Amino acid sequence: MKPFTQRAVSIIKSIPKGRVMTYGQVAAHAGSPRGARQVVRILHSMSAKHGLPWHRVLNGKGEISLGGEEGQHQMDALRQEGILFQNGTVNLDHYHYEPLPFEEE
Template identity: 60%
Template sequence: MNPFTEKAINIIKSIPEGKIMTYGQIAAEAGSPRGARQVVRILHSMSEKHQLPWHRVVSAKGEIAIKDEETHYLQITLLKQEGIAVDENHRIDVEQYRYDFI
């Protein structure tokens, strides 16, 4: 596993319940500020294997980026169960819920 992938997985695993991070935020923390799409691929291919809290990762605008309707609504449901408000446009207030990885 390459270092970026390993770092990204560890960052994603660290996101606590009730908090979110953006794809770009994770990429920057993992050492590749322009690697948001790599984070998407990691989530898509490794979430199950590494038991990643994939639902806590959203776009920079706070949008649910998943296009598959069933998974899109599953993410909303999981976020709401953790106390995260999702508005009628399926957006989250990034400033309010963002987790700052240290």
């Protein structure tokens, strides 16, 4: 696994219940501020294998990017964790998670 991917997976795993991060925030903390799309690919391809809490990652507006049943499933999972939506948006100021800074070994 490449270093960016490894860091992103670790960051996503660290998001606690009832908190969220955006794709861009995960990317920035993993070392690539412009890597939001890569985070999307990581979530799509590695969530099941690594048990990632994919539902805790939203777009930069605090919205669910998925449509249909998947989007509804994500919203339901977040609501079960106590996250409230207002007009389909999560208040990022309130529910945002800030992980510890990554340190090179």
